Amino acid sequence: xxxxxxxxxxxCVINNFTLAYFLGLCPFFGVTGRLDTAFRLGLANIFVMxxxxxxxxxxxxxxxxxxxxxxxxxxxxxxxSTVQFVEMVIKKLSPALFKALGIFLPLITTNCAIxxxxxxxxxxxxxxxxxxxxxxxxxxxxxxxxxIIAGLREENDLGSVPKLVRGVAxxxxxxxxxxxxxxxxxxxxHGS
Amino acid sequence: xxxxxxxxxxxxxxxxxLWRENPVFIAVLGLCPAMAVTNSLKNGLVMGAAxxxxxxxxxxxxxxxxxxxxxxxxxxCYIIIIATFVTTVDFVLAALMPVAHKQLGxxxxxxxxxxxxxxxxEAFASKNTTPMALVDAxxxxxxxxxxxxxxxxxxxxxxxxxxxxxxxxxxSFEPWAIMILPPGGFxxxxxxxxxxxxxxxxxxxxxxxxxx
Numbered sequence: 326x327x328x329x330x331x332x333x334x335x336x337c338v339i340n341n342f343t344l345a346y347f348l349g350l351c352p353f354f355g356v357t358g359r360l361d362t363a364f365r366l367g368l369a370n371i372f373v374m375x376x377x378x379x380x381x382x383x384x385x386x387x388x389x390x391x392x393x394x395x396x397x398x399x400x401x402x403x404x405x406s407t408v409q410f411v412e413m414v415i416k417k418l419s420p421a422l423f424k425a426l427g428i429f430l431p432l433i434t435t436n437c438a439i440x441x442x443x444x445x446x447x448x449x450x451x452x453x454x455x456x457x458x459x460x461x462x463x464x465x466x467x468x469x470x471x472x473i474i475a476g477l478r479e480e481n482d483l484g485s486v487p488k489l490v491r492g493v494a495x496x497x498x499x500x501x502x503x504x505x506x507x508x509x510x511x512x513x514x515h516g517s
Numbered sequence: 518x519x520x521x522x523x524x525x526x527x528x529x530x531x532x533x534x535l536w537r538e539n540p541v542f543i544a545v546l547g548l549c550p551a552m553a554v555t556n557s558l559k560n561g562l563v564m565g566a567a568x569x570x571x572x573x574x575x576x577x578x579x580x581x582x583x584x585x586x587x588x589x590x591x592x593x594c595y596i597i598i599i600a601t602f603v604t605t606v607d608f609v610l611a612a613l614m615p616v617a618h619k620q621l622g623x624x625x626x627x628x629x630x631x632x633x634x635x636x637x638x639e640a641f642a643s644k645n646t647t648p649m650a651l652v653d654a655x656x657x658x659x660x661x662x663x664x665x666x667x668x669x670x671x672x673x674x675x676x677x678x679x680x681x682x683x684x685x686x687x688x689s690f691e692p693w694a695i696m697i698l699p700p701g702g703f704x705x706x707x708x709x710x711x712x713x714x715x716x717x718x719x720x721x722x723x724x725x726x727x728x729x
Contacts, residue, residue, distance in 0.1 A: 345699045347552045348627075394608070397626055398600040405593070437549045437630040444623040489718065490711050493545055497707030504700040 329458045331514060332451070336462030339511055342438050343470035344504040349438030363475035365425060367468025369433055371461065373408055374442050378460035380407050381443040382453050400443050438467060470507075474500055527652045534656030540633045541664035541706075542713045547633035551665055552702030554624050558681050561669025563617045565662025567606045567625060572634050572658045573651065574602040576642040580650035583643050595638045596629070603629045633661060664709075671705045672696045 342348045349370065380403050389396055416423045433439060442463050446456045477499050486495055540546045550568065555561040575598045579586075586594045607625050610618040618625065628634070637657055642650040673679060676696030678686045695701050 347549045347699070347702060350548045394604060397604050397607070397629060398597060401596055401600050401629060402593070405596075437627050440630050441549075441623065441627055444626050448623060489714050490707075494707050494710040494714060497703045497710065501700045501703030501707060504703055505695065508698065508700065 329455065332455055332458050333462040334510075334513060336459050337466035337469070338507060339513060341466045341470055341504075341507050342441065342463050343467055343474075344500065344507045346441065348441045349433075349436055349467055349471075360472065360475045360479055363471040364468065366433070367464070367471050368425065370436070370438060370467050371464030373404075373433055373439055374460040374464040374467075375457065376407055376411055377404050377439050377443050378446060378456040379453075380404055381447060382451075382456050385447055396447070400440060404439060404443065438463070470503070473503060477503075527649065530649060530652045531656035531659075534653065534658075534660040535663060536660070538657075539660040539664060540657055541661060541668075542710060544633075545710075546636060547631045547661060548706075549627060550624055550631060551661075551668060552699075552706055554621050555665055555669035555672060555702065556676065556697040557673040558666060558669040560617065560620060561665035562662065563610070563614065564621060564624070565658070565665045567610065567621075568628055568631065568634070568661055569655075569658035570606050571599060571602040571628050572637060572661075573654045574605075575599045575634060576637060576650045576654035577647065579638045579642040580645060580647045586643075591643065592635070592639070595635060595643075599634055599638075600629050633657065667709060668702070668705055671709070672701050675705075676701055 336342070340346065343350060381400065384396075384399055384403060388399060412423075442460055446459050449459075451459055474496065478496055481495060481499065490498070534540070538544060541548070541551050547568075550564050554564045575595070578598050579595060582594075603626060606628070607618075610621075610625060637654060641653045645653070670680065673681075674685060675693045676698075678684060678690045678692045693701075696705065
């Protein structure tokens with residue numbers, strides 16, 4: 326159990342996917358910086374990451390021992406098609422959830438955070454439960470980071486920022502300072 | 518490969534990736550590798566070279582197959598082509614440069630989801646002849662490598678006080694450890710983006726003055 330809590334906290338805050346691994350930034354800096362969009366993007370990420378961890382565990386256990394060189398190709402193809410399939414199921418079963426996740430569901434399938442999650446959890450040799458916990462932690466951590474950055478960016482739009490750094494450059498400085506703050510979590514577990 | 522029909526325009530295609538449409542500094546694409554692995558100049562260059570191989574290879578294949586791939590399933594096709602080249606580069610690096618491969622780790626595999634590469638297939642290679650697609654891929658990846666080298670150089674100079682492993686300053690220099698850690702990636706890219714915005718503003722002002 327302590328092991329699982331450590332995996333969760335490590336993925337969520339200590340090695341935050343956005344602030345320590347720079348994963349999942351492209352749609353965020355590229356598309357939008359609004360608070361509610363960031364939150365929904367995060368939700369969709371948690372969702373897809375959990376599915377991905379199941380798919381990755383399945384592939385690692387049953388398929389890839391026979392053909393390790395196909396790892397990358399199978400990960401990409403299987404994850405993308407699983408998400409497409411789940412998307413159809415949700416659309417049928419729960420239109421409300423489908424609406425909340427919206428356009429982000431198909432978009433983030435090819436997001437680096439998703440493939441990153443599958444690769445990292447494979448490299449660390451996580452089992453089924455550990456993989457799920459890792460995915461949940463990573464997803465929640467990603468949402469946390471995106472929401473904080475989006476909130477700061479919204480405030481920032483109203484302030485008097487020099488013209489030169491307005492926009493993307495300022496977002497990077499914000500993210501950098503936030504990343505420093507998250508480094509403080511590194512001492513959360515002693516001897517780890 | 519026949520030489521491009523119009524040498525000037527193909528030169529333009531090449532140069533645009535280096536500066537005017539630089540993938541990192543202007544289009545803000547491919548951020549994940551641009552910050553994650555650039556804690557030294559060498560890592561930045563290795564990553565740039567790996568990305569160049571994948572981008573040139575997949576642009577070549579996509580532009581050759583552009584009449585064969587059906588429009589409806591083009592993105593999955595591109596992804597499989599890209600993933601094949603990335604797997605190749607992953608194994609080649611593991612064999613030739615085991616130390617660098619270990620440092621870059623999963624980020625080599627993550628070249629697959631670099632939006633720069635898929636973006637070039639969708640926006641350019643699928644619509645242009647093979648020589649032009651090659652020129653475009655070379656220019657874009659050279660621009661990407663340049664950006665990675667700049668970020669990596671800045672971070673290595675400030676964070677370790679060295680460049681390509683050679684010590685630059687005397688004993689009294691205290692390295693800014695923060696620059697080789699994750700926050701340094703955000704900060705140095707932010708600073709470089711500001712620098713580029715400044716260059717752009719200055720050249721626009723000069724053009725205005727010349728016009729008057």
